[in-house]
Amino acid sequence: MISYTPQVVFITGATGGFGTAIARRFAALGCRLVLAGRNDDRVRALATTLAPAPTHGVVFDIRNPTAIAEAFAALPADFAGVDLLINNAGLALGAGPAQQASLDDWNEMIDTNIRGLVTATRLALPGMIARGGGHIINIGSVAGTYPYPGGHVYCASKAFVKQFSLALRADLLGTAVRVTNIEPGMVNGTAFSTVRYKGDETKAAQVYADTTPLTPEDVAESVVWCATLPPRVNINRIELMPVTQATSSFAIHRQPSP
Numbered sequence: 261m262i263s264y265t266p267q268v269v270f271i272t273g274a275t276g277g278f279g280t281a282i283a284r285r286f287a288a289l290g291c292r293l294v295l296a297g298r299n300d301d302r303v304r305a306l307a308t309t310l311a312p313a314p315t316h317g318v319v320f321d322i323r324n325p326t327a328i329a330e331a332f333a334a335l336p337a338d339f340a341g342v343d344l345l346i347n348n349a350g351l352a353l354g355a356g357p358a359q360q361a362s363l364d365d366w367n368e369m370i371d372t373n374i375r376g377l378v379t380a381t382r383l384a385l386p387g388m389i390a391r392g393g394g395h396i397i398n399i400g401s402v403a404g405t406y407p408y409p410g411g412h413v414y415c416a417s418k419a420f421v422k423q424f425s426l427a428l429r430a431d432l433l434g435t436a437v438r439v440t441n442i443e444p445g446m447v448n449g450t451a452f453s454t455v456r457y458k459g460d461e462t463k464a465a466q467v468y469a470d471t472t473p474l475t476p477e478d479v480a481e482s483v484v485w486c487a488t489l490p491p492r493v494n495i496n497r498i499e500l501m502p503v504t505q506a507t508s509s510f511a512i513h514r515q516p517s518p
Contacts, residue, residue, distance in 0.1 A: 262289070263488060263489060263490040264487075264488050264490055264491055265289050265291065265488060266286070266291055266343050266344035266487055266488075267291065267292060267341060267343050268291065268292045268293075268294065268339055268340075268341050268342045268343055268344070269286045269291045269292070269293050269294070269342075269343075269344045269346065269487075270293075270294040270296065270342045270344070270345045270346065270380075270384065271283055271286075271293065271294065271295060271296060271346045271348055272296045272322055272346065272347055272348050272349040272376070272377075272380055273296070273297065273348040273349030273350065274293075274295035274303065274306060274348070275295070275297040275299065275302040275303060275305075275306050276297075276348065276349070276450060276451065277447075277449050277450025277451065277452070277476040278348050278399060278447075278450060278476050278479050278480065279295075279297075279346075279348045279349075280306060280476070281475075281476035281477050281479065281480035282346060282479075282480045282484075283295060283306065284309075284310065284480070285480045285481075285483070285484045286313075286344075286484065286487075287310040287313035287315075288313075289484075289488075290313070291313070291344075292313075292314040292315070292316075292338060292339055293310065293313060293314070293315045294315075294316050294318060294335065294339050294342065295307055295315055295316070295317045295318070296317075296318045296319075296320065296322075296331065296349070297317075297319060298319065298320070298321055298322075299319070300317070300319045303318075303319055314338065314339075316335065316336060316338075316339045318331040318334075318335075322349040322371075322372055322376035322380075323368070323371035323372055323375065325375065325376075325379045328376065328379050328383065329379070329383060332380075332383045332384070340387070341387065341391060342384050342387060342388070342394070343388060343391065343394045343395065344394065344397065344487055345381065345384040345394075345395070345396050345397070346397045346399070346483065347376075347377040347380055347396065347397070347398045347399060347421075348399045349372060349376055349377075350373045350377075350399060350417075351368070351369065351372055351373070351452070351455050351456070352369065352403075352411075352414040352452065352455070352456045353365035353368060353369055353414075353455070353458075354410070354456065355456060355457070356410055357409065357410065357412075358412040361413070365413075366413040369413045369414055369417050370413065370417060373414070373420075373421065374417050374420050374421070377398060377421065377424075378424065381396055381428070384396065385432075385437065388435075388437045389432075389435050389437060392436055393435075393436040393438075393491055394436075394437045394438070395437070395438040395439070395440070395486075395487055396425075396428065396437070396438070396439045396440070397439075397440045397441075397442060397483055397486060397487060398421050398424070398425050398439075398440070398441045398442070399421075399442050399444075399479070399483075400418045400422050400425070400441045400442060400443040400497075401414075401418040401421075401443055401445075402443050402444065402445045402499060402501060403415040403418045403419075404417075404418030404419040404420075404421060404422040404443060405419070405422070405443065405499070406507050409511075418443075421441060422441055422443070422497065425440070425441035425496070425497065426439075426441075426496065426497075429494070429496065436491065438486075438491070438493075438494045438495075439494065440486045440487075440494070440495045440496065440497065440498070441496070441497040441498075442482050442483055442486070442497075442498050442500075443497060443498065443499040443500070444474055444478075444479050444482075444500055444501075445473075445474065445499075445500065445502060445505045446467075446468070446471065446473040446474060446501065446502055446504070447473055447474040447475065447476065447479060448468045448471075448473040448474070448475065449475050450476055453465075453467045453468070471502070471505075472502060472503070472504050473502045473504065473505070474500065474501070474502045479500075482500060486498065
């Protein structure tokens with residue numbers, strides 16, 4: 261049962277798999293949506309599919325703090341009162357060992373998963389506090405808790421998101437601003453693995469072979485549930501995995517005796 265409905269929902273990475281599923285759910289609730297993405301045509305196309313929900317598209321690279329600030333500053337009056345920010349934009353690049361990784365890939369993950377997220381959060385918070393409430397929902401990952409070979413900076417960036425979310429809650433105590441970290445496991449139906457493997461569809465498909473992973477709609481369901489609970493309720497974090505996935509034991513390298 262929905263107890264509360266946010267008025268203006270700002271979604272970064274809105275044209276991606278998670279972002280689109282989340283936007284559809286909030287559009288159905290009658291929210292006004294700020295759809296942020298890097299490609300103007302894709303943002304416009306998404307807005308068309310959400311009609312008659314009120315939408316406002318903003319186009320920027322999440323790695324560019326100045327562009328994010330300009331987008332927030334230029335929001336029309338009907339969309340300026342953002343009371344739900346969903347920091348969804350993020351990516352993983354590469355899956356090889358750290359010693360072979362591209363430093364450019366590492367910096368892009370840091371700029372997207374960390375710098376972009378904290379910039380959008382910092383810009384949204386003053387208005388939420390002034391209006392007496394709001395909600396920051398970050399899309400983290402189980403990778404922030406369970407590191408794995410080849411995860412290096414991606415895992416570290418999602419661990420940052422987890423700790424940043426908890427630290428925000430500590431700072432925001434008494435402001436009525438809520439903070440939630442959603443931490444999905446394996447999800448298909450997005451470009452995540454295709455991006456990670458630089459467009460290699462064969463490698464991307466192998467990630468999900470013979471499995472029944474989560475869907476973007478499953479993640480969107482978690483986001484909407486947290487956001488529509490009574491304002492007195494804060495869900496600190498949700499960790500969700502498909503039944504086909506679980507954590508494993510420590511890896512141990514055994515060196516044979518000479």
